[in-house]
Amino acid sequence: MNISALQKARYDYIPKLPQSLARDVAAISLAFGAPTQAVADQEELREIFRHTYGKPVITFEKGANDRIHRPLKVGVILSGGQAPGGHNVIAGLYDGLKKGNAGSELYGFRGGPSGLIEDSYRELTGSVIDLYRNTGGFDIIGSGRTKIETPDQFAAAFETAKRRGLNAVVIIGGDDSNTNAALLAEYFLERGSDIQVIGTPKTIDGDLKNTYIEASFGFDTAVKTYSELIGNIQRDANSAKKYWHFIKLMGRAASHIALECALQTQPNVCLISEEVAEKHWSLSRVVDLICASIIKRADNKENFGVVLIPEGVVEFIPEMKKLIAELNDILAAHEKDLDALESFSDQLDFTAPKLSGASGSLLRSLPQRIAKELLMDRDPHGNVQVSLIETEKLLMDMAGKRLADLKEQGIYKGKFSALGHFFGYEGRCAFPSNFDSDYGYALGFSAFVLIASGETGYLSSVRNLTAPASAWIAGGIPFTMMMNMEQRHGSKKPVIRKALVDLNGAPFKTFAALRDGWAVQTDFLYPGSIQYYGPPEVCDQPTKTLMLEQPPAVS
Numbered sequence: 001m002n003i004s005a006l007q008k009a010r011y012d013y014i015p016k017l018p019q020s021l022a023r024d025v026a027a028i029s030l031a032f033g034a035p036t037q038a039v040a041d042q043e044e045l046r047e048i049f050r051h052t053y054g055k056p057v058i059t060f061e062k063g064a065n066d067r068i069h070r071p072l073k074v075g076v077i078l079s080g081g082q083a084p085g086g087h088n089v090i091a092g093l094y095d096g097l098k099k100g101n102a103g104s105e106l107y108g109f110r111g112g113p114s115g116l117i118e119d120s121y122r123e124l125t126g127s128v129i130d131l132y133r134n135t136g137g138f139d140i141i142g143s144g145r146t147k148i149e150t151p152d153q154f155a156a157a158f159e160t161a162k163r164r165g166l167n168a169v170v171i172i173g174g175d176d177s178n179t180n181a182a183l184l185a186e187y188f189l190e191r192g193s194d195i196q197v198i199g200t201p202k203t204i205d206g207d208l209k210n211t212y213i214e215a216s217f218g219f220d221t222a223v224k225t226y227s228e229l230i231g232n233i234q235r236d237a238n239s240a241k242k243y244w245h246f247i248k249l250m251g252r253a254a255s256h257i258a259l260e261c262a263l264q265t266q267p268n269v270c271l272i273s274e275e276v277a278e279k280h281w282s283l284s285r286v287v288d289l290i291c292a293s294i295i296k297r298a299d300n301k302e303n304f305g306v307v308l309i310p311e312g313v314v315e316f317i318p319e320m321k322k323l324i325a326e327l328n329d330i331l332a333a334h335e336k337d338l339d340a341l342e343s344f345s346d347q348l349d350f351t352a353p354k355l356s357g358a359s360g361s362l363l364r365s366l367p368q369r370i371a372k373e374l375l376m377d378r379d380p381h382g383n384v385q386v387s388l389i390e391t392e393k394l395l396m397d398m399a400g401k402r403l404a405d406l407k408e409q410g411i412y413k414g415k416f417s418a419l420g421h422f423f424g425y426e427g428r429c430a431f432p433s434n435f436d437s438d439y440g441y442a443l444g445f446s447a448f449v450l451i452a453s454g455e456t457g458y459l460s461s462v463r464n465l466t467a468p469a470s471a472w473i474a475g476g477i478p479f480t481m482m483m484n485m486e487q488r489h490g491s492k493k494p495v496i497r498k499a500l501v502d503l504n505g506a507p508f509k510t511f512a513a514l515r516d517g518w519a520v521q522t523d524f525l526y527p528g529s530i531q532y533y534g535p536p537e538v539c540d541q542p543t544k545t546l547m548l549e550q551p552p553a554v555s
């Protein structure tokens, strides 16, 4: 096989493990905390998760574990969007299984949860695993967004697990996929089965976190990749001094990616969707804010700059949010009618009268390509596919029009030439940073310890992430502890609560204290590319978000 020099070198990288996992596996025992509560809606959740509700937090410590050497058969699924470090979760799981018992087997279900439903799998042997160690991507088995949600799908998943003689299923996914994992764990127990389900926190979006889950794997590498690109663009902008770059960044509803990239690169403007929602900023107010920086910089003869836009911001602008919510209902109720209409103008004529007056006018006033994008199919979880909505172009167009008006009034004297970019897929399959290589591997290894010790209904967890890896704290967090009830597809459903940017948190406050200066001056930072080899302060630094949220203990 033809491989790059870096790929070859990364095969040999040995992920750093927390001390609690680096010892002989027979000496890794489980310490149990007190029973836990869900973040809200405790009574409803207790009813739904009769067998798995309220389990204690688990921490691994030194002590005898007499179950660890059992031979096990485990199935693993990669679910949802790709995130760097996924292959290492599988490698950590595999290595743990083999340390436990050389006869243990690992099966990878292909293409996401549908692989379990359809019994499509490959055996993951040592020679397969070795080709994917410390590499990006989910191509070892592929991923997918199918949800295990109907009774038939649950029954089919159960049949596959029994047919393959599995002791456990590991789901590597985000909040939605781990909600599914929680339901599957409960489903198996409800049917008297001892097949276990363990999740691991994956997503570049960084929105699967809480007191016990400090970060999802993949965020570190993705934000560093985007920050490198943003820094490069900033340097280009500062060299040519002729373009405003509008850069949309992935992250779905949450703005963690945009916020971290802003902290790493210091752009002129960075929108934070959560702030837009909190302050009820209209589309016009958002455009004003961008234009304010453009005008001030033009006064300093700096007709260039960078604007960062979280991809989900359209869903947070109140009038757009209302429009999208109304469209979601119409699309759900009239999916077939809409599919039968070929032209966009027919679809618009069909949809607009079903909207409220304000939403109908807004839809018709939007540039055609944006209106078209808003009418596109939702993902299997009912989410608008925000990565496909060209918000950067919408804001560029609107800013251009506003500046032209202001020029006529003599308020703006600059020259506005803008370019749009979207960074998303570029970062999801990058070679995982050392942090994500280590973290992913530790999560996989922890999943093995939880399984071998007979646990189910847990998310594998590794904490204390701003300390050196040897001091990380590994264990498991009960799924139900992270859950609440939310309105989904017209009814209340149990879900793992998504973590949006906390406007009272240190990362946002740090950004807010600095941004007025960045809006006017050219204070760009150029982080450069991820380094895999070299001094730890260059290669092993966690994100600024993590450092601000979990400041390292001063020794």
Ligand code: FBP
Pocket: 079, 080, 081, 082, 083, 174, 202, 203, 204, 205, 250, 251, 252, 311, 385, 386, 387, 428
């Ligand atoms: P997950 O939530 O599944 O981790 O996906 C993250 C993400 O990259 C989002 O940032 C983005 O909106 C979405 O996936 C894009 O989805 P797709 O890969 O289906 O185009």
